[in-house]
Amino acid sequence: MPPSATDGRESDSSRLPVPADRAIGIDVGGTKLLGVVVDTAEPSTPIAVVRRSTPVGTEALVESLVALVAELDADTSAPVGIGLPGLVDHDDRFRYGPNLPAVDDVDLGDLLGSRVGRPVVVDNDATCATAAEFRFGAGVGHSDGVLLTIGTGIGAGLFVDGTVRRGANGFAGEPGHMLVDRNGPACPCGRRGCWERFASGSGLGRLGRDAALAGRLSAAVDLAGDAEAVRGEHVVAAARDGDRDAGAVLDEFAWWLAAGIGNLVDVLDPSIVVLGGGVMDASDVLLDRIAEAVPAQVMGSDHRPAVTIAVALAGEHAGAVGAALVASESV
Ligand SMILES: [Zn+2]
Structure with a gap:
């Protein structure tokens, strides 16, 4: 078990202090690790930021995580x-993640906690970002x-009745894998036609x-050099130049996004859907x-308040800062 915030005695000088207002967050991505130290009273601007591959x-x-924790905060047991x-x-x-194919089903909390001698909490990255976004963002x-x-795939977090929701097992909030077309493209999750195959x-x-x-x-093909080489950024650049x-x-892409958002609104009745990535x-x-x-995809949209569609404001550190917030609230 990792040490709790209350088991250090004042006479035990060998223990590093556990500050009440400091926490470390690390966002593990497919290609990079982003670590932050935050003051939990003012989390929007990290005290320190470190990136590693x-x-x-x-x-x-x-x-790498053990080394990163030591580098971020050697003076306390935050x-x-x-x-x-x-x-x-x-x-x-950590049970399963198609974007971390080389990482096995692993008891990361215990493994890391025993190595760093601090409380360690492990959570879904988008759930962490949601904690940040609803604390100080949009x-x-x-x-x-x-x-x-909205990135290579779709990550998601659910905020219900004023709190982040994780479901019975901790696995809630994966709408990117809602099936929207049984004949659609193959998905890394092993199925076909998941929402994120269209709306990411x-x-x-x-x-x-x-x-x-x-x-x-043709304008996007000119930018890409070849029809097969067209990517989203070429479509966006051509659209910004006014290409019809x-x-x-982009209208078709927005329809796919709105179709999934409408499904989520029908299920959860949120007042806001925040879009980041x-x-x-x-x-x-x-936007x-x-x-x-969206309204055309929501049941009874003429008879209910419009759901706000907003851009995320918590910034590029949101996942890491949110992980720190989740850890501080679990101590
Ligand atoms: Zn899928």
């Missing part, structure tokens, strides 16, 4: 929160909302290539399209 394999990951892309159970065990003032991080960055790229191969989208074909692809760097050409497409 994500090593391959479970043992190498644990060694609690540590780790956010990972995938299924993490209530006992801090979700402030809302008791019920959803965070969607890779989905936008595929919609763009389909349009280019059908003879449309590219705008039509790399794709939302194109919010200037996407209005998505917001305009």
Whole structure:
């Protein structure tokens, strides 16, 4: 068991102090580790930020995390929160994550806690980002909302009745794998036609290539050099230049996003859906399209308040800062 905040005695000078207002958060991505130290009273601006590349394999990951914790905070025994892309159970065990293929089902909380001698909490990365977003980001003032991080895939977190929800096992909030087309493209999760195959960055790229191969989208093809090379960024750049074909692809992409958002609104009745992730760097050409497409996808939309569609504000450190918040609240 990791030490608790109360088991250090004042006479025991060998123990490092456990500060009440400091926590460490580490966001484990497919390619990089982002570590922060935050003052939990003012978490929006980290005290320290360290980036490292994500090593391959479970043992190498644990060694990197141990080193990163020591580098971030050698002077206290501040609690540590780790956010990972995938299924993490209530006992801090990482179960499964298609974007961390070299990391096995592992009891990361116990393993890391025994190495660093501090409280360690492990959680889903998007759930961590949701904790940050509703604490000091776009979700402030809302008791019920959803965070969607639109990147290579779709990460998500659920905020219900004023708290982050994790479900019976800790696995709630994976709407990217809602099945929307039984004949759709293959998904890394092993099924076909998951929502994120259409409504993520890779989905936008595929919609763009389909349009280019059908003879449309010449402006994006010029930017990419070849129809097969068209990616989402080329579609976005062409749309910003006013290209109508590219705008039509963004309309189609916004429809797919709105279709899934509408399903989530029907299930959860949130007052806000916050959109983050790399794709939302194109919010200037996407946000209005998505917001305009959502009402038609919501049951009885003429008879209920409009759900706010907003861009995430908690910033690039949101996952790491949120992991720190989750850890501080668990101590
Ligand atoms: Zn899937």
